[in-house]
Amino acid sequence: MSMSYIRAAQARGAVVRPYTDVQDVVMEGEKVVGVLIDTGQIACSTVIDACGVWAALLSERVGFALPMAPVRSHYWITEPSTSYGGEHPVTILPDVAAYTRPEVGGLVLGLQEPCSATFNARDLPNDPAAFSPTQGEEHWDILANAYEGLAQFFPAIETAQFSSYISGLSSYTPDGAIILGPVPGVTGFHAAAGACGSGITLSGGMGDVIADLVLQQEPAFDISRFKSDRFGQVDPFSEPFRKRCAMVRASKSRNIS
Numbered sequence: 001m002s003m004s005y006i007r008a009a010q011a012r013g014a015v016v017r018p019y020t021d022v023q024d025v026v027m028e029g030e031k032v033v034g035v036l037i038d039t040g041q042i043a044c045s046t047v048i049d050a051c052g053v054w055a056a057l058l059s060e061r062v063g064f065a066l067p068m069a070p071v072r073s074h075y076w077i078t079e080p081s082t083s084y085g086g087e088h089p090v091t092i093l094p095d096v097a098a099y100t101r102p103e104v105g106g107l108v109l110g111l112q113e114p115c116s117a118t119f120n121a122r123d124l125p126n127d128p129a130a131f132s133p134t135q136g137e138e139h140w141d142i143l144a145n146a147y148e149g150l151a152q153f154f155p156a157i158e159t160a161q162f163s164s165y166i167s168g169l170s171s172y173t174p175d176g177a178i179i180l181g182p183v184p185g186v187t188g189f190h191a192a193a194g195a196c197g198s199g200i201t202l203s204g205g206m207g208d209v210i211a212d213l214v215l216q217q218e219p220a221f222d223i224s225r226f227k228s229d230r231f232g233q234v235d236p237f238s239e240p241f242r243k244r245c246a247m248v249r250a251s252k253s254r255n256i257s
Contacts, residue, residue, distance in 0.1 A: 001200050005207075021126065025061045025189065032062070032188030046188045046214050053169045055179075055193035056121050056236050059228075064183045067173060067231045068194035069245040070124065072117040073110070074134075074167035076143050078160045080105030096149035097250065107160070111146055116249045118242035119169065134167045170197040172245035173231075176252065180206055180226040181213060190214065191228050196248065 006016055017037075025047055026034035034043045049058050053070035078084075085105040092099050097112040125131050143162070150157050171194045173179060179194035190213055192206045209219045234241055 001203065005203070022058065025058070027062065027186075030186055032186065044188075046190070048190050048192060048210055048214070049183075050192040052193070052199075053119075053121060053124060053171050054126075055171065055191065059183055059189070059191060062183065062186045062189050064185065064228065065236050066179055066183070066191055066193055066228055067234050067236050067241075068171045068179060069236055069242040070119040070121055070169040071172040071242075071245050071249050072119075072167055073170045073197055073249070074139060074142075074165065075108050075110035076140075076162045077103055077108050077164040077166065078106040079163045081107075081156070081160065083156050084154070084160070091153075093150075093153050096146065096153070097252075098146065098150060100154070106163075109143070109150070109154075109162075111142060112250050112252050113142055114250050115243070116246045118239075118246050120237050120242070122237055124169075132167070134165075139167075140165065170195070170199075170249070172196050172248050174241070174244040174248060175230075176248045178202060178206065178226050179228045180209055180223050181228065184229045197252070 010016055021038040022035050023038065024036040025032060026036055026041060032045060032047050034041050035047060047058075049055050049066070051058050056066040056068055059066045084107055086102065088102055090099060090101040099110045101108045140162075147157055154160075173194040173196060176196050177194075178196070178198075179191050181190060183189050183191055190210055192210050195202055195206075209221075209223055212219045236242075
């Protein structure tokens with residue numbers, strides 16, 4: 001998905017600079033005038049913060065740390081099977097806080113544990129490959145403990161062969177809604193963050209809104225509920241705030257229903 005967006009942008013004249021470290025946002029008063037990268041400064045009047053779990057770190061450079069936290073998401077993948085594989089819709093199972101989706105002839109099974117692991121964004125490395133949110137283990141016990149409940153909806157789970165465990169980080173907010181639009185007190189700095197595990201699904205709409213804002217046009221829909229300052233004064237790096245975000249992930253499938 002990301003590469004498709006990049007190719008489309010390049011076809012329309014965008015210049016893409018991968019592996020470029022943005023070290024700071026350059027300001028004149030309360031206005032963005034550039035970004036400082038590892039090789040110098042790039043002049044610009046607009047910065048769009050779409051940095052995923054690192055987004056609060058960039059916005060902190062302009063004096064407003066976005067209210068979101070890195071929360072662990074994980075799922076398990078079965079080997080291909082004619083019993084439950086093949087093409088079918090994504091299913092949400094709120095009664096057992098789980099979801100499934102097809103995966104190359106098999107099945108992805110995701111679980112929202114009662115209190116997901118969270119991380120301080122300041123402790124994350126710049127290179128995602130240098131960090132593992134598994135915290136040193138693969139959590140097969142979480143899947144095993146959920147078997148009884150899952151069997152109500154997925155009877156074949158007792159015989160399913162699970163081949164892979166995948167974990168990663170998603171950006172969550174305390175209300176499970178995205179952060180979209182300008183940050184307070186800064187001209188030219190916009191956020192597109194806190195997608196709560198739905199970034200791919202929401203990316204088209206978020207991008208469309210950001211384009212309208214940058215062009216100083218009215219967005220096609222009301223984005224007031226996605227304001228970055230809707231939680232008031234918070235410390236997004238603190239443990240109490242991160243726990244609030246973890247609880248949102250725990251109830252995600254129930255909220256979707």
